[in-house]
Amino acid sequence: MTGSNNASPITIESKIHPATTITNIKTVIPITLEIESGQYNSWATLFKLHYKACLVYDHIKNKPETTSSSTETTKQSNDWEWLDAIVLQWIYNTISNDLLHTIINKTATTYDAWVAIENLFHDNKSARAIHLMHKFSNTRLDGFPNVSAYCQELKVLADQLANVNAPVDSDRLVLQLIAGLNEEYDGIATILQQQDPLPSFYTARSKIIQVERRKAEQALHASKAAGSALTATTQCATSSDMNLQDDRTGGRGRGRSGRRGRGRDAYGRGRSANYWPNQFYNPWPNPPYDPYPSFGPSPQAY
Incomplete structure (x- = not known):
């Protein structure tokens, strides 16, 4: 001790x-x-x-x-x-x-x-404050790739304004956040601006990002559904074309009559019963020469 x-x-x-x-x-x-x-x-x-x-x-x-x-x-x-x-x-x-x-x-x-x-x-706080306030008031979501980048720019501008003794309070920041949204976010914009008191900047940001994610998921599902429908339509069209081709040809080696064989019937390219080699096919041959036509008297009559 x-x-x-x-x-x-x-x-x-x-x-x-x-x-x-x-x-x-x-x-x-x-x-x-x-x-x-x-x-x-x-x-x-x-x-x-x-x-x-x-x-x-x-x-x-x-x-x-x-x-x-x-x-x-x-x-x-x-x-x-x-x-x-x-x-x-x-x-x-x-x-x-x-x-x-x-x-x-x-x-x-x-x-x-x-x-x-x-x-x-x-330095030169007044001139910088005017420039920054103009830029802050004209910041829009359409100028950024996503909601996160849009919110970050608003926060940076608010910090810059605070540096030149022109701070932006929480309500002004939230109102500008809502005002800069496009028509795709009209629903959440209406909900946020009707709240009394207004939510904090980070709460409003979180809710808008949730809407953005939901829209992205819906667009992805719609794209997948459209792709599946296009694939099914293409397969159906291909199958129909193949069936139509089979109907036109009657299958390999099949004539219009439906009988299997190498050629076709009398209307096709194959041989028929009246086929004469080395001659032009004539289904109705000329009759033999008759020296005594039927419309006149025969020689025996005289």
């Missing part, structure tokens, strides 16, 4: 700092921030969560003032600068090259880089 009473308490300083365990910042911040993108809000939100989890949230604030010159104070200052360099690398590794060359400074701290990026995306 005595040993346990004399044991020193475990402090955060005596452990490995969480910031030093991050070997690839892309695993926790998968966004690459670009100047023209609308992902600043998402990027900043993920970074703030990561800063808190790694105990370096104070590095996006001004460096603390130090008035003492003691050895302990100097060590704390060195440790802070060491951690600040790690956190600054996180920022540099999650932004585009153009953005990096815009804000990089050899004497910059994490706070300096953070403020520079924030000011860059919040």
